[in-house]
Amino acid sequence: xxxxxxxxxxxxxxxxxxxxxxxxxxxxxxxxxxxxxxxxxxxxxxxxxxxxxxxxxxxxxxxxxxxxxxxxxxxxxxxxxxxxxxxxxxxxxxxxxxxxxxxxxxxxxxxxxxxxxxxxxxxxxxxxxxxxxxxxxxxxxxxxxxxxxxxxxxxxxxxxxxxxxxxxxxxxxxxxxxxxxxxxxxxxxxxxxxxxxxxxxxxxxxxxxxxxxxxxxxxxxxxxxxxxxxxxxxxxxxxxxxxxxxxxxxxxxxxxxxxxxxxxxxxxxxx
Numbered sequence: 001x002x003x004x005x006x007x008x009x010x011x012x013x014x015x016x017x018x019x020x021x022x023x024x025x026x027x028x029x030x031x032x033x034x035x036x037x038x039x040x041x042x043x044x045x046x047x048x049x050x051x052x053x054x055x056x057x058x059x060x061x062x063x064x065x066x067x068x069x070x071x072x073x074x075x076x077x078x079x080x081x082x083x084x085x086x087x088x089x090x091x092x093x094x095x096x097x098x099x100x101x102x103x104x105x106x107x108x109x110x111x112x113x114x115x116x117x118x119x120x121x122x123x124x125x126x127x128x129x130x131x132x133x134x135x136x137x138x139x140x141x142x143x144x145x146x147x148x149x150x151x152x153x154x155x156x157x158x159x160x161x162x163x164x165x166x167x168x169x170x171x172x173x174x175x176x177x178x179x180x181x182x183x184x185x186x187x188x189x190x191x192x193x194x195x196x197x198x199x200x201x202x203x204x205x206x207x208x209x210x211x212x213x214x215x216x217x218x219x220x221x222x223x224x225x226x227x228x229x230x231x232x233x234x235x236x237x238x239x240x241x242x243x244x245x246x247x248x249x250x251x252x253x254x255x256x257x258x259x260x261x262x263x264x265x266x267x268x269x270x271x
Contacts, residue, residue: 031156062184088168
């Protein structure tokens with residue numbers, strides 16, 4: 001089965017909800033049409049909050065940390081915990097029909113893919129407990145996390161999504177997430193399933209390769225691993241051509257509703 005490649009320009013503060021609405025539409029479409037899709041996407045300066053993050057004790061104080069560090073928050077339409085995304089981070093969504101594979105097997109497909117894309121590194125999958133958004137399928141080199149994987153299943157489709165720290169100041173990213181939890185949880189920091197973030201627990205691909213690595217080269221490695229040589233299509237254009245524009249609008253409205261909490265906090269912050 002061929003894999004359709006999707007990409008577009010970097011998402012900004014104004015367009016930060018789009019990739020999450022897109023993922024749901026693309027996942028539904030993959031299941032309905034028996035199609036494989038690979039979607040590359042990036043953010044400018046965005047702190048992605050999971051639903052659990054919205055239930056911290058002092059969310060407004062945490063949002064202040066995010067904003068004061070030059071990032072903008074967005075609440076994704078899935079569980080899990082917060083991650084930072086900027087132009088040194090590549091987000092990769094590998095979307096395929098649900099088939100008869102378990103949740104763990106779907107994760108393992110992504111693990112195998114990155115190992116094939118970057119064969120010179122010994123990339124392992126296990127939880128890095130003091131990283132941000134720790135999970136069973138954290139990807140690390142010599143004990144330091146370079147990527148995290150999440151999964152979303154919609155109707156008959158599966159999306160396995162990875163954020164991959166390619167280059168940039170990973171220590172600073174981790175410090176921002178650490179401070180977000182310290183301020184938003186106060187005396188409950190590191191408790192109730194929220195991570196006790198150690199900046200030293202994470203790194204970038206460039207650091208472990210001991211050379212600069214661009215986003216373009218990273219994309220090229222994944223395309224070679226999947227033997228994709230077709231040019232990328234704009235994801236938004238693709239769903240319109242496949243008559244999914246109405247479904248996309250519904251998903252966007254759902255995302256806007258989910259993010260109203262941030263609007264209210266921002267309004268108070270301005271006042």
